[in-house]
Amino acid sequence: MHAFAALLDALTYTRSRNAKLKLIGDYLRVTPDPDRGWAMAALTGDLDLPGVKSAVIRGLIEDRVDPVLFRMSRDYVGDTAETVALLWPEPEPLGPDPVPAEPLSISQVVDRLMTLSRAEAPAALAAMLDRSDAEERFALLKMATGGLRIGVSSRLAKTALADAFGLDVDAVEEVWHGLAAPYPTLFAWAEGHGAQPTPANVPVFRPFMLAHGLEDLRVDLADYAAEWKWDGIRVQIVHVAGETRLYSRTGDDVTASFPEIAAAFVTPGTVDGELLVKGEHQGGTLEEGGGAASFNALQQRLGRKTVSAKMLAEYPAFVRLYDLLIDGDEDLRALPWTARRARLEAFMPQLDAERFDLSQVIDAADFTALEAVRAGARDSAIEGVMLKRRDSPYVGGRRVGLWYKWKRDPLTADCVMMYAQRGSGRRSSYYSDYTFGCWTEEGELLPVGKAYSGITDEELRMLDSFVRKNTLNRFGPVREVAKTMVLEIAFDALQESKRHKSGIAMRFPRIARIRTDKPASEADRIDTLRRMIPAP
Incomplete structure (x- = not known):
């Protein structure tokens, strides 16, 4: 636990991206399994210890120090974990010659807290805090609550792992969500004594293709297609071996929040689209490329692990499809956008028209005409315009010159x-x-x-x-x-x-x-x- 605490402390005070990559990579190379796997789960936001909540931590510290002092300190520090780590009192020594407690490991912390109920977790967490120094307490609390906030994104942590072991980060990203922490098969592959995990028969996440801002650039519409940029949340829907999953842009599994979408997508393949909520009076029907309510309506559905029948009826979701990545078992990502678009149009009749429609290409003679169309768009569900190079493959991340986002003026x-x-x-x-x-x-x-x-x-x-x-x-x-x-x-x-x-x-x-x-x-x-x- 001490090494992980030192890593978090170093990352907190490091601005350089390359320096952060090196810090994480060095840690992963020398830390044994399963500690490094749990560390990666914490860094990527994939570690969930349901028995520990912020209210539990506040209760523990207010039993040990003046609650007014804690609240004033929390107000000044701005972070609960850091405040508790600094204020937590050192335990009284047991006897004249106490035997130092054995240092905690990450796996011990996870194994213990993962199996406890909410009633049992506070006492166990308090005992762990008593065995830790301030740095370790900070790391323990951040890990337990899943809120590291140390300037490290999930993508950066995976990039650090790939760099440390000479792997392709897109290959790591592609299988990541089909693997379970502490990722023994991933590290076995990384160190060369295990096979590469593959997405066969598992609905895994593929990295999204992203866009650069257009800024002052003007493009030729002979080379670029224009679509509306809809104001929902970008999702990837995967159906493999009878199972469907929905992933957000960051790779989070949001299937439980939108069960009606998962139930309606039963055709083998992977699509990229915008998750929206239907609006009865918002810009026309789905067939006309409208029909979407504002983002405020969609917010009523986000983050819910269970969705009531009333919520399904009041905020019915649908997906406006942008791209087709996998058709059956055929990977289309290397094909140009025009070819994928044709395959997507052919794919659409297999889908439930109540839950899926096709993002329309904007009809504009040239860039000047497109400017006029964009300027007149004030539908509450339209965020701007996307420009996609017609010969672009579907590649993860942002690649210069392929896709541009042209948000409407604020x-x-x-x-x-x-x-x-x-x-x-x-x-x-x-x-x-x-x-x-x-x-x-x-x-x-x-x-x-x-x-x-x-x-x-x-x-x-x-x-x-x-x-x-x-x-x-x-x-x-x-x-x-x-x-x-x-x-x-x-x-x-x-x-x-x-x-x-x-x-x-x-x-x-x-x-x-x-x-x-x-x-x-x-x-x-x-x-x-x-x-x-x-x-x-």
């Missing part, structure tokens, strides 16, 4: 800061998360969104100073501030929301600029924002 509104909260990580000492609102006709300020991105470090310090000097009330970690700071907020779309008192919700809000030149009374009104919502 909308903006002048809003008033209402509340602020400290951030996490390197922003944990700053009030960097801001809730903002707009005025009703009666002069009441109602929240319409929350943002923390879009500002420079200098602007962050300025806003942090404003919050500290203009605090009106404190609600735990949240500060209410004087309603005098205007922020210009950029966002991708607005949609109606029953969860917000204002009745509206912003999609991807970020701070465009700080309006010190504008009095709060002149900020936008709720009705102005409501008029930005596309009409049915």
Whole structure:
């Protein structure tokens, strides 16, 4: 456990991607099985210890230190695991010459916590914390709760493994979700004393092909096809040997959240598409390339391990298909987009038309005409335009010159800061998360969104100073501030929301600029924002 704790500590303070790859690779080469496998599961977010939740950890520390001290320290540090690791009291020695406890290993931690009930887990976790130093406690708590947040993505961890053992990262990614932690067959292959795992008879995940931003580039539509970029979640659907799985863009298995999609996809193959929720009055029927509700509707379904009949009826899901990767047992990814598109069109009649439709190619004579089409698109489910080179194969990751995403220009509104909260990580000492609102006709300020991105470090310090000097009330970690700071907020779309008192919700809000030149009374009104919502 000590070596893993040292790894996490080093990764937390390392900015360089190459340095992170080396740190992880060095650890994997010298750490024995199964510890390194469990470490990889923790780094990639695939380790689930259901008996340990944040509430359990808070209960343990508040039994040992003053709860007020803990809450104040947590507010300052910005991270529960780090706060508990630092505050946890050292146990009293047993006798005059205590025998040091045997160091914990990752596998001991996982084996113990994996088999415990929620009632048994707190005592076992507390005993482990008593045997650990501060670094080990931090690693243990992060691993137990599945929230490492150390600047290492799942892809980067897999890349580090591939680099360390001379493997192809796409080959690792392709079989990853067909394997179970602690991945003994994967490491046996990596070290040359085992066969390469294959996706035969297992519905495994294939890395998504991604796009670069178009920026100021103009392309020839003779070479590129244009499709709408729909505002749902990208999914890959795989059916092999009678089993269907849905994967998100990050490779997470989301089958349980959308059982009706899995049940409807029974044709052997692998498709790439956009998961959406049907909207009765949103831009036409499925056959017309419309029919999708806003992302807010889709959010009602995300992250649910079980879905009620009521939820299925109120938020019916469907998938708008972009690409065909595998047809039966034939891998099509090396074919050009035009060939795959033709195969996808031929594949569509086999699918349930209630659950699957085809992403339409935009009919535009040239790039100038496409600009006009894009500018006029304000359907709440459209995020922009995709440009795909007609001769491009389907390759994992972002490859220059093949696919481009051309997001529509953002909308903006002048809003008033209402509340602020400290951030996490390197922003944990700053009030960097801001809730903002707009005025009703009666002069009441109602929240319409929350943002923390879009500002420079200098602007962050300025806003942090404003919050500290203009605090009106404190609600735990949240500060209410004087309603005098205007922020210009950029966002991708607005949609109606029953969860917000204002009745509206912003999609991807970020701070465009700080309006010190504008009095709060002149900020936008709720009705102005409501008029930005596309009409049915």
